[in-house]
Amino acid sequence: MSAGKRRDLVVVGGGVVGLGAAREAARRGLGVTLVEKGHPAREASWAAAGMLSPFSEAVEEGPFLDFGLASLELWPDWVGALEAETGRSVAYRESGKVRVALSAGEEERLQARIPWAQGRGLAVHWLDSEGLREFEPRLSKAARGGLLVERDFHVDNRRLGSALEEGAHRAGVEIRAGTAAREVHSRKGRVVGVELEDGTSISTPRVLVAAGAWSAGIGGLPRPLPIRPIRGQMLALAPASLPSPRLLESEEVYLVPREDGRLLVGATVEEVGFQPGVTGEGVQALLEGALRLVPELGKAPLIELWSGFRPGSEDGNPILGPDPDLEGLFLATGHFRNGILLAPLTALILGALMAGETAPPIPTPFLPARTRVPARSG
Template identity: 40%
Template sequence: MSDTRSKADVIIVGGGIIGCSIAYRLAQEKLSVIVIERDRVGGEASGAAAGILGPQAEADSPDPFLDLCLASRSLYPSLAEELRSETGIDIEYLTDGLLYLAFTDEDEHELEARYRWQSSCGLRVERLSAREAREIEPRLSPEVRWALRFPDDHQVNNVKLTAALARGAIGRGARFLIGRPATKLVVENGRAVGVETPEERLSAAQVVNAAGSWSGQIDCSPAPQPPVSPVRGQMIAIETPQPVLRHVVYSSSCYLVPRIDGRLLIGSTMEHVGYNKKVTVEGIGGLLRGALEIIPSLNSYAFKEAWAGLRPYAPDKLPILGESQLPGLIIATAHFRNGILLTPITGQLIADLIISGKTSTPLERFSPNRFQ
């Protein structure tokens, strides 16, 4: 590679959905961008996810993290149209909403508390009787006691979203180097100035570590490595000859996500097992039991496939976003269960930080330096 092609304004380590989102926004601002990906674009958690945009369904209380999630969710309608216009890819942004079902006393207590505080915060949430829930989703189990409906929690096809962001970034001049793991940062005079791979040294004014579960595997000396570890999530897809659901449906055991192509996704486990992506009998068995509790008739449908992904996890379960202790190095990782949801706002905020040195949303709560 020539010297010119070895240089860029920004190097992004990681070609998952977060790295692609950042690359897309930076390329729109006419910065030169190189994305380094160890395997293939969207090949890890980005491709293994279910594409749920459910901040309200998963929130236990109002806090800055929920604010970040809600802000990102609000960006999806315009992002879907923008990407369709620019890349020709329909990211299958669906707005039917999300149901959360109560089967037990504990479920009822949790959902009742969620209904109260979200209503008081002005968030849209509806309490449905069992009859009302089955009127809108007739295949639900007769054992459902009642449900919450979150009309503003939606879904997207995460695989198509990643592809669209990558295509949009490439169309605006970003370069993707595939199959090239970043081994270490290049540091000169106390500043990150590039990245080394087994094949070459790449130079840039700014480096972004968006390597997901592998963020902590890159030698960032003298900066501390991000405290990120992988959490395995196993998933199932079954074939449904006709649609069985309109909504994304949650229970305390699992969730179900209907896809336009006729698949029904069932997820997901959360297992601290290192970099092990094996699909296990125990994991799949638990998901199937949870799915049958929600819709007993699923036992007659065909099993299509199962897989596992590794979610990047920080000790406090919050994303790591912002400038590190090392000048020139920005971290954008540890999105855990919310990587797809937080894709639009992460791309926007990190691009703003690189271009202007400031962000519209405060990032102190998510700072890489909070662990020091």
């Protein structure tokens, strides 16, 4: 291993999580190097649909909903600053979402969410079948009703990734693309550096592991990180005109409009390890779901197919914050289906903590301490 230069912080992983945190730390005065094994923002952060949906993604009230709503609050200022400093638009849209019930069961499950949403002051409204068709005339006649969620938004995550790369660069982050981090080095319980696949090393007192679905593969951590890849397949249609400016969602699929006229259809959720690509079954499920929602999409050209690996944790929550067993090690991974939504708050918290500043609190269920293996008794 050749001796390397010294940096205040090395960030491992250049998705939206790593880029966002690196930019934030650099803006707070740290000398930051970000190491990316491939190209920045070309993995899950590129493959995603870009929905910012704390309410729809929350299965119940709790820390995920609170954290998601807090992150959503940051979005306007966060993208405003990013767009101003980079001169790029990321197509952030406060569109709202309609969650459509295609069966009696779906209707019941959606209506059951209304009391707890309204109890939290979230703007949701039930539309009966007639009201729904007036509001969204191109939906299937089978739609029984729908829940209008005013504060579910979306962003073009591919544009966001490019803008964040540029923003991190402008903030002074050195981006080393095409080199994987192999191992975190420590001495006497403190981080001292990172060894890269190319045999070089970087001396640093702080490392942030933000390697998405690959986070478990980084060596030298106090314990294996319980992160696994969860494949998501998606496709894009090019309808003559978009069915709605809003997000549309059933229990099978969601439809996301893009500024260039594409309509994204997502997404499968599959435990197949790091097996890349799209499958006949996956595409069939997505197309059938899309056509059940908006039948006229059957005429739309199918123009793109892709997949990506979500970073899944055991409990579905992100793993965030300083590691309790290795000083100088920070973790920001396991964002599963919501890393785009949670990117601003993750960046703000990690950026501040790594710079030694006061940060918004991390919910206890998200802290790295929960990944410790309990000691065996007897």
